[in-house]
Amino acid sequence: xxxxxxxxxxxxxxxxxxxxxxxxxxxxxxxxxxxxxxxxxxxxxxxxxxxxxxxxxxxxxxxxxxxxxxxxxxxxxxxxxxxxxxxxxxxxxxxxxxxxxxxxxxxxxxxxxxxxxxxxxxxxxxxxxxxxxxxxxxxxxxxxxxxxxxxxxxxx
Numbered sequence: 364x365x366x367x368x369x370x371x372x373x374x375x376x377x378x379x380x381x382x383x384x385x386x387x388x389x390x391x392x393x394x395x396x397x398x399x400x401x402x403x404x405x406x407x408x409x410x411x412x413x414x415x416x417x418x419x420x421x422x423x424x425x426x427x428x429x430x431x432x433x434x435x436x437x438x439x440x441x442x443x444x445x446x447x448x449x450x451x452x453x454x455x456x457x458x459x460x461x462x463x464x465x466x467x468x469x470x471x472x473x474x475x476x477x478x479x480x481x482x483x484x485x486x487x488x489x490x491x492x493x494x495x496x497x498x499x500x501x502x503x504x505x506x507x508x509x510x511x512x513x514x515x516x517x518x519x
Contacts, residue, residue, distance in 0.1 A: 381508055382454030383465055391465045392449045394494045395484050399447045399469045405438075407431045415487060415497040417460060445473035453508040455485060458516050461498050462487050466511045468502060481506050483514040 383391070394413070401409040411419065411430035424430035450468035457463045464487035471480045485498035500514035 381451070383452045387465070388452050391452050391467065391486050391494055394486060395449050395467055395469050395496075396447050398484070398496050399471060399482070402434070403442060403445045403447060403471055405435070407435045410434065413496055415489070415495045418495075418497050418499075440473075440476040440478070442471075442473040442476040442478060444475045445471050445478065447471055450506060450511065451508055453512055455512060455515060461485055461515075464488070464497060465494070466508075466515050468506045468508075468511050470506070483511040485515050 398410060398413045401407070401413065408427065408431050411424070411427045411434065414422075414430065419425065419427075419430050422430060422433055424433055448470045450470075452465045452467040455464050455466045464485050466483060466485050469482050469484050471478060471482075473479075481502035483500040483502050484496055486494040487497040489495040498515055502510055502514055505513075
């Protein structure tokens with residue numbers, strides 16, 4: 364998945380990026396959007412390749428092929444119009460088994476499927492260049508950077 368593309372479709376949080384340069388913020392927003400959009404588009408191989416080995420194992424997958432098999436269950440509902448947006452990134456300290464990285468909110472909206480889903484996502488530097496998804500947590504009401512940090516540190 365490309366890590367640097369034109370930045371668009373970003374919804375603002377009530378706070379701005381915390382501890383993250385504007386250049387790095389643009390990159391991680393695009394990586395997060397690409398990761399979530401791959402799932403929305405049912406490109407499960409791309410979504411699985413964008414995960415750390417730790418996140419794969421948390422889904423009971425040791426390989427990309429196993430991850431694809433687990434995540435490719437048929438959908439209930441029509442989400443072909445779904446769009447992904449991101450919030451502002453925040454630098455995160457290491458927490459539990461997760462290394463330090465950058466957290467941000469990703470939101471999926473679909474008018475056809477009636478879906479609005481907010482997820483906190485921890486991105487960490489990958490084994491090669493780029494960023495990989497290492498942790499996800501559902502967000503309910505609060506979607507600012509404080510809620511993202513709290514969710515990824517188990518406080519929500």
